[in-house]
Amino acid sequence: MISVVIIGKGNVATHLYKAFLNADGILVTQINSRKLTNIPKANLTIIAVSDDAIAKVSSKIKNSLVVHTSGSVAMGSLKNTTNKGVFYMLQTFSKNKKVNFSDVPFCLEAENKNDYKLLKTVAKSIGKKIYTLNSEQRKALHVAAVFVNNFTNHLYKIGNDICEENKVPFKILQPLIEETVLKIKTLSPEKAQTGPAIRNDKKTIKNHLELLNKEQQKIYKLITKSIVNSIK
């Protein structure tokens, strides 16, 4: 039996806690990061708090192996004097949406092989996709995730705005959005590109710009330029 303490009450902490409750071989406790006076002993202590609070919370923990769950914080930012590691799950966690952990990539980092082995066993108790990334790689992945998740979602918002302004149902675009994702399962995004920018079709680009507001135009122009620059 591996004992795990999760510190934090946010989305990541709570989804993780629930998953461990149903996992074989894991004994899990969840505690509030504001009540750190009485931390139970555990084989693994997972700090799932906001990035800014990781250093402070970790400084108060005496357990043997302490990890955080952040994509953008280096392992070295942990301030416990015992062993350190990272247990980063690359997924968006929403409060009311069930997480299917077998789809979630676990990106693990540790200071030595035994700790890594422990992290891997714990991750495998709830998940399937396990990766080893160092802090630099994880940082890069986190930035890439902002592009493919947050920024992509903002492009969906702009698409939605344009549709609403013109009384076009946004759901017409859903199959195209899904096809865009399916395509890059078999083609690189570079090879999957279509549309006026990659054809450098100046007439269509001009017509499109006329339909947009200033902020939309700026984004349209900049990404179009970047697509044109990517033509080899």
Added chain:
Amino acid sequence: MISVVIIGKGNVATHLYKAFLNADGILVTQINSRKLTNIPKANLTIIAVSDDAIAKVSSKIKNSLVVHTSGSVAMGSLKNTTNKGVFYMLQTFSKNKKVNFSDVPFCLEAENKNDYKLLKTVAKSIGKKIYTLNSEQRKALHVAAVFVNNFTNHLYKIGNDICEENKVPFKILQPLIEETVLKIKTLSPEKAQTGPAIRNDKKTIKNHLELLNKEQQKIYKLITKSIVNSIK
């Protein structure tokens, strides 16, 4: 039996031709747009050529109802003297990839009810999702499609570039990409937004910018600004 002539030999024309071959009640012929001397009579003539060639090709057709398949060309750009319409399918058509027409939204426009009814019958012989859009709405939809498809795909490319530079497998991001799409089936893109920009988390944004090249930085900054501006 409805007779259909498709003019063009590109991806749209060819996928459409193959679909009609298997459709009930449709008799289809495909002809090359460069051989317009002998166009067969038909109830419906579908011009599936590049935007720039639509006017010229349509001027040579005497059949009763002539439509084009472009998202960005107005119905009025057709130069036939008989009835006009639009038969626009919002999907990316690739040469070697089978198209599932039951997922494809058909956006139809016609000058009168009878023509519209004919277009709808023809669309329903291969598809399921039928929408009525006028030329202005279709133009807006086409621009929105560039944002959610071409521009989104370019963000995938940037994510891929960042991963490659740091020896991180891009496939780690695939579940997140799929989750981003799934989310907007139940939430508006505005409500689905997460990440450093919507939190206005300046520290993370600064850290991210340090990892990017100049072109990536420009895009990161502009979209982040646009997300921050969208906070109400």
